[in-house]
Amino acid sequence: MKSETKNLIVAVVLSFLAVWGVNRLMPAEKKEAVQATPAVNVATNEDVERPKLVLPVADEKNDLTIKSDTLSGTLSAKGGKLNDLTFLKFRQSVKKYSPDVVLLNNSFFVDFSILSNDGDLVLPDENTVWKVQSSTLTPDSPVTLTWENPQGVTFVRTISLDDEYMFTVADAVENSSGRPISISFSGTVRRVNPKVEGSTSVHQGFVGVLDNTLQEKKYDAVKDKDFSFVTKGGWLGLVDKYWGTALAFDQNLPGVEGRFSHATVDQKDVYSAEYRTPVVSVPVGRRAENVVNVFAGPKELKLITAYQNALNINKFELLIDFGWYYFLTKPFLYILSLLYGWVGNMGVAILIFATVLRILMLPIAGKSFESMAKMKKIQPKMQRLQEIYKNDKMRLQQETLALYKKEKVNPASGCLPLLIQIPVFFSLYKVLSVSIEMRQAPFFGWIHDLSMPDPLSVFTLFGLIPWHVPSFLNIGVWPVLMGITMYMQQKMNPAAMPSNGQKQPPVLKWMPVIFTFMMGQFASGLVIYWTWSNVLSIIQQRYVMHKYKVD
Secondary structure (H helix, E strand, O other): OOOHHHHHHHHHHHHHHHHHHHOOOOOOOOOOOOOOOOOOOEOOOOOOOOOOOOOOOOOHHHEEEEEOOOEEEEEEOEOOOEEEEEEEEEEOOOOOOOOEEEEEEOOEEEEEEEEOOOOOOOOOOOOOEOEEOOOEEEOOEOEEEEEEOOOOEEEEEEEEEOOOOEEEEEEEEEEOOOOOEEEEEEEEEEEEOOOOOOOOOOOOEEEEEEOOEEEEEOHHHHHHOOEEEEEOOEEEEEEOOOEEEEEEOOOOOOOEEEEEEEEEEOOEEEEEEEEEOOOEEEOOOOEEEEEEEEEEEEOOHHHHHHHHHHHOOOOHHHHOOOOOOHHHHHHHHHHHHHHHHHHOOHHHHHHHHHHHHHHHOHHHHHHHHHHHHHHHHOHHHHHHHHHHOOOOHHHHHHHHHHHHHHOOOOOOOOHHHHHHHHHHHHHHHHHHHHOHHHOOOOOOOOOOOOOOOOOOOHHHOOOOOOOOOOHHHOOOHHHHHHHHHHHHHHHHOOOOOOOOOOOOOHHHHHHHHHHHHHHOOOOHHHHHHHHHHHHHHHHHHHHHHHHOOOO
16 A cells, blocks of 8 residues: 555645646626627528638738727738737837837738628628728727728728727628618638747637537647538637637527638638638618627736626626636636735735635645654654565555554545645646736746746756756756745655655656756746645645654
8 A cells, every 4th residue: 555655745746747748738897898780681601602812911001000009000001901900008028128018910810701692792801991981090089991892781880999909890781772681791810820829728719609509629629621500699810828819709699600611822821710600691772780899918817807807798607718617717717816906016916815725725735744644753663664565565554554554544545635736736836827907927036937947047047048948957946945845845755665665666766857947848836826826835844743743
């Protein structure tokens, strides 16, 4: 039977490896959205020809300016695309004079189409230059684009922006052609040759809630095949680790088609998250309208939740990848964000969070430490039994079980608390991976970005020796401190002494060193959390050992 030490280390190793493996395999007041006009004489929902996919190019003479406290960019009057957007509150790095983060550009853009199954109906396309009434889009001044085809059909596109990161695009088609026409509306988030950056523990690629179900697809999966969905309400888009671009269409409209697709244009891979409304028939003298909310911003929980509630967007919070343990990850992220808002330092918020969590876990962790203390107290007796019955494994096992019964020790009593803590470990790892508040957030001293590894390498004497070392040797101060605390915990635990008389695997003794090198490549915020959690565990374990008079 295995000892408590081995159970503890194996559980930690397994949980860590599971996280490592699974993640690689597998606000301000918002403006209310204008409600879309009910469908006019719904026609058959037969397929319509999609416009030819053409990548946008810079066209300054037709650009409209986007300007707010959070965003700057341009909207192209040629084609009506949103293909230039920069965040004013986020920098690309912590370096001085680092440029702002650019989200949308000619390789990552949002376009809108009006489709029809009337073969002779002239529609606006990527070369259409819309007439504009205002050259600047601000939260206080929407812009309106109009275009009339030769048949007497007028197309009107009104775009507004709130104080944060939500656009509202209202398309209207006014039929003065003298005959009924069939119309469908479409919106698409497109990305050219995307690169997945940073941690693969966070989903990057296609995402949406379609037919009330979360759909997530990586770029590689969509490159092999397209995915189509039919939904009533919902949203879809493309996400990075920290940013998201999504289209939220009419939440009450049935029969909307969602599609995740890939195409090759000019020898470039183009990935598209598209929605298309059902075809409607528009009588003479009538108009059809469609409204879509376009989010292009940071995946900040408070912000996303505010939009979900204000605009009634179904499960919009799932734009953030909460992972398998949603019921833990979401509240953990709420608490961490709340603490950050109070103390103004994400590193301090992590320390407070670890302390609060440790207090809440006291009853569970206490049982584990109590079991370890009792095991360590009877360790001399177990060593004596191993010496006496070293050549009789069956008798050794019987005598060991008898000793456990006599001393009222259950060596498995610490396993359940450890199993309970594994989901907590998963959830915290996820929270610290997805939290945009940790991005470029400073702690104290040399930690200027909690989302990046500790920059001070012990193998360069903390930067004093200017030589290049392999990345796996870039072990900072905090990973070393974590390794030391892990070693202290290991020394406090009873030595692994299996009842079958076999020796403890030597690798277990090296786990603090192994974890030091592994955690050296992780975000410093996660390492700080683990180190502080270890310190709290050592304090609690020392108390339990003193209580049971264990050296």
